[in-house]
Structure formats: structure tokens, C-alpha cells
Amino acid sequence: MERDYPLEKVRNIGIIAHIDAGKTTTTERVLFYTGVSHKIGEVHDGETTTDWMEQERERGITITSAAVTCFWTPTYAAITDKSKKHRFNIIDTPGHIDFTVEVKRSLRVLDGAVVVFDGVAGVEPQSETNWRYADEASVPRICFINKLDRTGASFEHSYSTILDRLTKKAVRMQIPIGLEDHHEGVVDLLKMKAYYFEGEMGNKVIEKDLSSLPENMKADAEKYHAELIEKIVEQDDAVMNDYLEGKVPDIDTLKKLMRKGVIANEIFPVFAGSALKNKGVQLVLDAVVDYLPSPTDIPAIEGVNPDTEEKDVRHASDSEPFAALAFKVATDPFVGQIIFFRVYSGTLAAGSYVYNPRTRNKERIGRILRMHANDREEVKKVYAGEIAAAVGLKDTITSDTLCDEEKPIELYRIIFPEPVIQLRVEPKTKADQEKMGMALNRLAQEDPTFKVSTDPETNETIIAGMGELHLEIIVDRMKREFSVETNVGKPQVAYRETITSTAEMEGKYIKQSGGRGNYGHVRIRIKPMDQNVDIDDLPKNVKREKGFEFINTIKGGSIPQEYIPACEKGFKEGLDRGVLAGFKLENVSVELYDGSFHEVDSNEMAFKIAASMAIQDACKIAKPVILEPMMKVEVVTPDKFMGDVTGSLSSKRGIIEGMEARGMNQAVKAVVPLSEMFGYMTSLRSMTEGRAGFTMEFLRYDIVPNSVATSIIESRK
Numbered sequence: 211m212e213r214d215y216p217l218e219k220v221r222n223i224g225i226i227a228h229i230d231a232g233k234t235t236t237t238e239r240v241l242f243y244t245g246v247s248h249k250i251g252e253v254h255d256g257e258t259t260t261d262w263m264e265q266e267r268e269r270g271i272t273i274t275s276a277a278v279t280c281f282w283t284p285t286y287a288a289i290t291d292k293s294k295k296h297r298f299n300i301i302d303t304p305g306h307i308d309f310t311v312e313v314k315r316s317l318r319v320l321d322g323a324v325v326v327f328d329g330v331a332g333v334e335p336q337s338e339t340n341w342r343y344a345d346e347a348s349v350p351r352i353c354f355i356n357k358l359d360r361t362g363a364s365f366e367h368s369y370s371t372i373l374d375r376l377t378k379k380a381v382r383m384q385i386p387i388g389l390e391d392h393h394e395g396v397v398d399l400l401k402m403k404a405y406y407f408e409g410e411m412g413n414k415v416i417e418k419d420l421s422s423l424p425e426n427m428k429a430d431a432e433k434y435h436a437e438l439i440e441k442i443v444e445q446d447d448a449v450m451n452d453y454l455e456g457k458v459p460d461i462d463t464l465k466k467l468m469r470k471g472v473i474a475n476e477i478f479p480v481f482a483g484s485a486l487k488n489k490g491v492q493l494v495l496d497a498v499v500d501y502l503p504s505p506t507d508i509p510a511i512e513g514v515n516p517d518t519e520e521k522d523v524r525h526a527s528d529s530e531p532f533a534a535l536a537f538k539v540a541t542d543p544f545v546g547q548i549i550f551f552r553v554y555s556g557t558l559a560a561g562s563y564v565y566n567p568r569t570r571n572k573e574r575i576g577r578i579l580r581m582h583a584n585d586r587e588e589v590k591k592v593y594a595g596e597i598a599a600a601v602g603l604k605d606t607i608t609s610d611t612l613c614d615e616e617k618p619i620e621l622y623r624i625i626f627p628e629p630v631i632q633l634r635v636e637p638k639t640k641a642d643q644e645k646m647g648m649a650l651n652r653l654a655q656e657d658p659t660f661k662v663s664t665d666p667e668t669n670e671t672i673i674a675g676m677g678e679l680h681l682e683i684i685v686d687r688m689k690r691e692f693s694v695e696t697n698v699g700k701p702q703v704a705y706r707e708t709i710t711s712t713a714e715m716e717g718k719y720i721k722q723s724g725g726r727g728n729y730g731h732v733r734i735r736i737k738p739m740d741q742n743v744d745i746d747d748l749p750k751n752v753k754r755e756k757g758f759e760f761i762n763t764i765k766g767g768s769i770p771q772e773y774i775p776a777c778e779k780g781f782k783e784g785l786d787r788g789v790l791a792g793f794k795l796e797n798v799s800v801e802l803y804d805g806s807f808h809e810v811d812s813n814e815m816a817f818k819i820a821a822s823m824a825i826q827d828a829c830k831i832a833k834p835v836i837l838e839p840m841m842k843v844e845v846v847t848p849d850k851f852m853g854d855v856t857g858s859l860s861s862k863r864g865i866i867e868g869m870e871a872r873g874m875n876q877a878v879k880a881v882v883p884l885s886e887m888f889g890y891m892t893s894l895r896s897m898t899e900g901r902a903g904f905t906m907e908f909l910r911y912d913i914v915p916n917s918v919a920t921s922i923i924e925s926r927k
């Protein structure tokens with residue numbers, strides 16, 4: 211069976227935005243115009259096609275990222291021209307701050323993104339975070355300044371916030387015709403044409419020349435047209451030279467160069483419109499076709515051969531060995547657990563086996579589904595560059611590679627942030643204990659930033675996540691999907707510990723009194739881990755994981771190879787227990803350089819215990835400290851409460867980083883410890899007559915001040 215779509219006509223894209231910027235509405239319009247969805251579901255109806263989880267409907271936010279397939283023929287081509295038809299796989303990304311991790315996850319499997327901005331606010335804190343993630347992943351982007359029909363909307367202001375806060379490489383591709391109530395359409399600065407949207411849901415795109423526009427708009431269009439052309443010709447020296455000599459390239463050349471620039475992350479074109487008022491979205495879809503990459507335009511995906519640990523790559527081609535990345539585990543109401551995966555190379559037929567290098571096992575794929583907005587299509591085979599969902603994989607988790615057993619590769623894993631907040635849960639009835647465990651495991655499998663553990667002292671179950679809302683939703687899902695009712699404790703900060711100095715230590719576990727004894731003996735050095743080293747540059751004897759580095763410099767078999775893994779395990783266990791207040795020790799580098807063994811009495815357990823004691827004792831003298839999560843907070847408040855707001859943030863050990871006018875309001879940016887932010891919504895409301903709002907997201911871990919450390923340690927005793 212041949213592939214039904216040439217790779218060059220595939221676009222794997224995401225629509226990313228700050229919450230409320232209009233991502234859902236834009237996605238709805240996209241699905242409408244692409245003909246999949248025949249009815250527009252407004253967010254407040256709770257009918258959006260991508261949000262199928264119940265509580266998402268209630269909350270009106272998209273939490274899970276589902277992949278939706280649709281088709282688009284650009285507006286400048288005849289709708290009957292099959293050669294111009296493109297397949298879009300849209301990976302839904304949520305906007306809420308507690309779920310930025312979902313954005314990060316999706317970015318790994320996208321080839322390009324449309325970033326949606328609110329035309330009143332411009333760049334918002336979360337746009338910055340998402341932009342940063344996209345930079346890290348080198349994802350080409352086009353920008354869409356939405357909501358230009360809103361009171362207070364300003365394309366120019368929003369555009370300037372993109373330039374100031376995100377990138378100097380942005381350039382106007384369009385300017386709006388009219389704003390607020392007068393927002394009618396857009397001017398395309400490349401073609402120098404005006405576009406209007408008529409008919410049902412603006413379904414008909416009308417092209418006009420600029421003659422009917424007011425003089426000042428025509429002048430603006432001329433000015434920005436020149437600016438755009440200059441930016442584009444910069445992408446090619448020869449064209450640039452011609453241009454300087456007065457030869458202006460034709461539209462096709464300009465579009466080609468624009469495409470080159472966008473794919474190279476050298477240009478970020480900015481579009482304008484209003485999704486709600488059905489203006490501009492189709493032209494953004496045209497731009498997805500014209501400027502965002504197909505799977506063949508992006509570099510080959512990298513990974514390592516799990517057998518040899520050598521670097522390896524896979525190109526986007528059906529004839530290469532099969533390699534795919536599982537990027538989302540979800541529960542589908544109709545078929546149960548499904549795994550969304552992106553095929554990077556090769557093909558996969560339903561019913562065949564895939565190899566998972568993490569588990570070193572083969573698993574059988576039952577059915578393969580392609581998800582459309584309103585239905586699921588079963589497909590027999592998927593090809594390089596595609597995104598689909600698999601049914602029947604029991605042992606696959608987010609970020610696993612699925613590949614050909616004969617030609618194995620492990621693609622680089624997606625790195626997720628650690629949870630910063632935790633709370634205790636217990637089932638309302640004892641009988642539900644087991645069911646709760648099952649439910650939590652299932653949820654943890656779906657969500658890599660959600661962790662479940664047991665308090666070793668009290669035996670209570672602790673769940674940890676990225677924010678209060680995140681955990682609230684987990685508890686909610688336990689009730690709805692697994693019928694487990696729970697009592698939950700107060701949310702608490704997930705502190706960490708680390709060392710600030712070096713130490714050497716010896717650990718011995720020797721018991722040799724009659725019969726078979728125990729003998730484990732290690733000598734170690736520890737130091738804070740150097741974060742600035744690229745993992746690829748580390749020597750072979752260094753093993754690095756998140757927050758932990760193990761260096762093996764044992765010479766002459768003073769500890770036999772067979773006991774080394776036990777030592778490593780012992781170190782990890784020792785670090786997990788912490789030394790100050792029982793929080794996990796992080797960013798510790800341990801070198802195992804010497805030790806001794808006994809022919810008869812040595813065993814794995816003895817070495818594990820010796821290693822764990824050694825690292826605990828070493829950390830105690832290596833100036834340990836407690837770390838706390840710091841949050842990036844932005845409060846938007848009317849002027850007259852500015853003093854109260856900044857005062858309250860300062861009293862929370864917050865550091866005010868800046869303020870700026872935001873429409874009629876002021877936006878205050880600060881960095882504040884998470885422990886001080888519980889219940890902030892309520893106090894902010896009462897302080898500002900309910901007129902201020904805030905957003906917050908995890909920034910980094912910082913050392914807590916001494917006085918605070920003392921009280922944390924006291925409270926844990």
C-alpha cells in the first residue's frame with residue numbers, strides 16, 4: 211500500500227497561546243474552514259471539538275493535547291486543485307499555566323507552530339514561556355495577533371511587545387484594516403492586496419486592491435511593504451545584491467525566501483485578525499502551507515543506538531527503519547487507553563510489533579487511529595512524518611521511543627520539570643484503597659509531571675504536580691473516571707535539598723560474625739553537579755540523570771564490576787532521603803573512586819547499604835541547603851491598587867522585577883516563593899475589590915533563607 215499523501219504536503223503544527231488569547235476559538239475556525247467541523251462551537255457552549263474531557267468542558271480550558279487531522283487547499287488555489295491540498299495534523303496545546311509542560315511535550319513532535327496573541331494585551335507571561343520552549347526546540351513559528359475587534363485592541367502595540375519581549379526577527383506580514391468595531395479585514399503586505407471575509411462564518415475570502423483604502427493606510431502599507439521586502443531579501447545574498455541595485459524579486463521568489471527564513475528561525479511573520487469575528491484565519495492557514503516546514507524540511511531526528519550507545523539519526527523517509535516517539539498517553543472514551551505517536555521514519559502496519567528500547571520489550575500495536583475533529587478513522591498503516599494514535603500498547607509511557615527491533619534507536623527523551631507542589635490523599639472508604647492506587651498509577655502514566663509516592667514514615671499517599679489546579683483536576687478525574695472519592699490534605703511546597711560544597715567519605719557495611727557475612731566498602735567524593743556541561747561532552751565513565759551524576763573511577767577492581775550497579779542504587783536511595791529535612795537531594799555529583807571487597811562475604815545488598823551511608827554522611831558535611839520553588843508572578847491591577855499590590859508581594863519575600871502599563875491597568879512582575887503564594891487569589895481579590903488578577907508559573911529553585919530553613923526543618927520534626 212502506498213502513502214496517500216506526499217510528505218511535502220504534510221504540516222504537523224500546533225497552535226500555542228497564553229490562556230484566553232483565543233487558541234480554542236482559532237482552532238474551531240480552522241476546523242470549520244477545513245471542512246471537518248460543520249458547526250462552530252463557541253467556548254461558552256462547552257461544545258468545542260478538541261475538548262472532549264468532561265471537566266475541560268466545565269472549566270473551558272483544554273488540558274490534554276489531542277492530535278486532529280484536517281485538510282487545507284490554500285485560498286489562492288482552486289479548491290478543485292488536488293495538487294495543492296495539504297494535510298494538517300494539529301496538535302492541541304493547552305493554555306493554562308499549570309500545563310505548560312503539555313506545550314513542551316507537543317513542541318517536540320511539531321514541525322511548526324502558530325502563536326496566537328491577544329490584540330489588547332500583546333505578549334503575556336505565558337507567551338514568553340512558550341516562546342522560550344519553542345526556541346529551545348527550534349520550532350519555526352508564525353504569529354497571529356487575534357482579537358483585533360476588541361475594545362482597546364492595537365496591532366501596533368501587540369507587534370511592538372513581540373519585538374521587545376520575544377524576538378527582533380518578527381516582521382509584519384499584514385496590517386489590520388480598522389480596529390475594534392471597525393475591524394474589517396487585513397492588508398497583505400507581500401501581495402499588497404486587501405482581504406475581506408464574507409459569507410457564513412466569513413467563509414468567503416474577498417481580494418481587493420488597495421485603492422479604496424484611506425490615504426494614511428495606503429502610506430503605512432507602502433512603508434511596511436518595503437520593510438518586509440528588505441527582511442526577506444536578507445535571506446539570500448544574491449537576491450539582496452540585486453535588490454540593492456534596484457531589482458525587486460517577484461512574488462514567488464519572495465515567498466520561497468520567506469519560507470527559507472521561517473524554517474531557519476530567521477523570520478517570524480506576523481498576521482492579524484479576529485478569530486471570533488471570522489477575520490484572517492484562512493490566510494494564516496495559507497501561511498502554514500507557504501511558510502511552515504513539512505517533515506522533510508526539518509533536520510533528521512537524533513537519538514542513540516540502545517545497544518552501542520552510539521549517536522544515530524533517522525531521516526523523514528518511508529524507506530528508513532521505523533522510529534516513532536510516543537508523546538501522549540490518553541484515555542479515549544470509546545477505545546480506552548491510546549498512545550499518540552509521531553512517526554519520524556519508516557512505516558508501521560496495524561497488528562505488527564514495535565520495540566521499546568526503554569523496556570527492552572516488544573509490544574503489539576492493535577489498531578492505529580487517525581483522529582479527526584468528530585470521528586476516528588482506522589488506518590492500516592502509518593508513514594514517516596505522520597501523527598496517529600495506537601491502541602493496545604500497555605507498557606508504553608510518554609517520551610518512549612517505538613522502533614524496529616532489528617534497527618533499534620532511542621530518540622532523545624522529552625525532559626519535563628519536576629513537580630513543585632504536593633498533597634496527601636486518602637480514599638473516603640478503606641475499601642477504595644486499592645482502586646485509588648490503580649487510578650493514580652494510570653493518571654501518572656498519562657502525565658509525566660504528576661508523581662505519586664508514599665510517605666515512608668506515615669505510609670500516606672502523596673501526589674505531586676505543577677500547581678494547585680493541576681492536582682485539583684487529578685482528584686476530580688479520580689472521582690469521575692475511576693469512581694474513587696478522596697479526602698485531600700493541604701497543598702504543600704515540594705522542597706528540595708542540595709549541597710554547596712565538596713566532601714570525601716568512606717562507607718562501610720561489614721558484618722562478619724559466623725556463617726555468611728556482609729561486606730561492602732566504598733570511598734567517594736561528592737561535589738555540586740556542573741549544570742553547564744553538555745551531556746554529550748561527558749566522558750564515558752560519567753552517567754548523568756536529572757539531578758544526579760555518577761562517576762566511576764574504580765581502578766584495578768578494588769570493587770568488582772558486578773557490585774557497581776548496587777553502589778549506584780545505594781547513592782540514589784541515600785539522596786532520596788535527604789539530610790536536612792527529608793527532602794530529595796538534587797544536583798549531587800558522586801565519584802566512586804575506591805573501596806574493597808571480600809571474596810565470600812561481599813554481596814549487592816552490603817554495597818548498596820555502604821554506598822547509601824557514605825553519601826548521606828558526605829552530604830551532611832558538604833554544606834547542605836534547602837531549595838524552594840520560585841514562581842514568576844504577574845499581577846494586573848488598576849492603578850490605584852498598585853501600592854497595595856507591590857507591598858503585598860514584597861511582604862511575601864517577593865522581588866519586584868518591573869511594572870508596565872497594560873491598557874487601563876498596570877502589570878506588576880515579580881519573583882515570589884511558591885510557599886508564600888497559597889491563597890493569594892483570595893487576598894488579592896479582597897485587596898483590590900476583585901479587580902486585579904494574576905498568573906504564576908514555575909521559574910526555578912532557589913536556596914531558602916536561613917530563618918525560613920530553620921522553621922521548615924522544625925516543622926518536619
Ligand code: GDP
Nearest residue numbers: 229230231232233234235253357360484485486
Ligand atoms: P484560549 O483560552 O486561548 O483557548 O481562548 P478562547 O478561544 O477560549 O478565547 C477566550 C475568550 O476570548 C472567549 O470568550 C472567546 O470568545 C474570546 N475570543 C476569542 N477570539 C476572539 C476574538 O478574535 N475577538 C474577541 N473579541 N474575542 C475573542
